[in-house]
Amino acid sequence: MCPDVEILSSFYDDELEDSQKQVVKTHVDSCPHCQKKMAELGLISRTINAEEEPDFKMAQVNTWNKLMDIIDQEEKKAPKVNFWQRRFQISFPAAAALVAAFIVVLSLSVVSFYMGKHTTSSPTTPELNMTDASDTLLGDDNLFDSSAIEFDIPAINTFIHAGEPLLIKEVDFMNGNGKN
Amino acid sequence: MVRTDMRKLFFVFCFFISPLMIFAQEGAVPTSEAINVDSTDSQVFNMDIDLKVQDGTSAQVVSDHKAHHQTVSGRPVSLNINGGNFKAAVRFTVYNINADNLLLLTQSTIFFIKDGQRRMLSTVKSIPIKAGEKVLFFPMGVLKDGDKSNFNCVLEMEVSKYQPQPVSLE
Numbered sequence: 069m070c071p072d073v074e075i076l077s078s079f080y081d082d083e084l085e086d087s088q089k090q091v092v093k094t095h096v097d098s099c100p101h102c103q104k105k106m107a108e109l110g111l112i113s114r115t116i117n118a119e120e121e122p123d124f125k126m127a128q129v130n131t132w133n134k135l136m137d138i139i140d141q142e143e144k145k146a147p148k149v150n151f152w153q154r155r156f157q158i159s160f161p162a163a164a165a166l167v168a169a170f171i172v173v174l175s176l177s178v179v180s181f182y183m184g185k186h187t188t189s190s191p192t193t194p195e196l197n198m199t200d201a202s203d204t205l206l207g208d209d210n211l212f213d214s215s216a217i218e219f220d221i222p223a224i225n226t227f228i229h230a231g232e233p234l235l236i237k238e239v240d241f242m243n244g245n246g247k248n
Numbered sequence: 249m250v251r252t253d254m255r256k257l258f259f260v261f262c263f264f265i266s267p268l269m270i271f272a273q274e275g276a277v278p279t280s281e282a283i284n285v286d287s288t289d290s291q292v293f294n295m296d297i298d299l300k301v302q303d304g305t306s307a308q309v310v311s312d313h314k315a316h317h318q319t320v321s322g323r324p325v326s327l328n329i330n331g332g333n334f335k336a337a338v339r340f341t342v343y344n345i346n347a348d349n350l351l352l353l354t355q356s357t358i359f360f361i362k363d364g365q366r367r368m369l370s371t372v373k374s375i376p377i378k379a380g381e382k383v384l385f386f387p388m389g390v391l392k393d394g395d396k397s398n399f400n401c402v403l404e405m406e407v408s409k410y411q412p413q414p415v416s417l418e
Contacts, residue, residue, distance in 0.1 A: 152252045173269060177268065177269045212328045212337045213326040213328065213337065216328045217297070217315045217317065217326065217328070218330070219299045219327060221299070221301055221311055221330065221332060222332070227333055227360070227388055228391075229334075229360050229367070229369075229389060230388055230391045231389030231392075232371060233369070233373065233386060233388070233389060234384070235354050235373040235375050237384070241384050
């Protein structure tokens, strides 16, 4: 009498005790039917082992490693860009503002340079009314140019204000045009 | 390659233009030392100034001060007169109208005492002249007949064109 499939499966997996294993082995060696069952069990076992699920984490690691290798290779292939060849990206409003500021500064510089070159250092008449003049000493030193030619008249102290300053040609003065 | 060169040119341009912008604010009025006299002969003038104090009665000159100055058209020559009881700051400016005619502009600020009070008088006067013509300027005015016991202060001035000295080849 042949053993059932469960005992044969246990025998195939080497899970039986030694006494049972010996009995089953003796039977299988002499029974073609049980040998066929054992062959089927072996086929099933090999199929299951062949379809075993791969290690997913290992697959992930392998995938990332391959990706990193690809990236490294691409970086090595890419040409190095130096400072002069580097491309700068700037938005249009910022670029327009920079250009406008540059033009304004340049224009102001040119205008100020031009005006500074074509204006003479005209002497400014000091703004001093009579009230202020009466409060000052006789001749505020700040109103006199320190680099001017100095004339010191001996202290005769008899000059009087005879009228407005007069500017006249000597010829006309001699002809009596400027005399009172 | 072209773009790289343009960038280099742009940086070089910015490098050289930036100091120009900074120093553009500096006064560009040339100093007397910076004037190239040789290239502006027709604009250079000699000013002979003679300050005289005359007796109001005898017209005798009791004090005489001379000064010589060179200037260019439009650049004033400043004088300070310390006259005891008055002080005057006078600026003479010569403008070259054409080859023969000049314009002499006189700006004066005078401090004096009248009726026991200190006064200030500021005037601007101009007169067309020719080179070599003598001009008189009375900062305190001309004495009237009743003030003959006082003194006249007069600036005699002669403006002549600058004559470059001949270069000796010896």
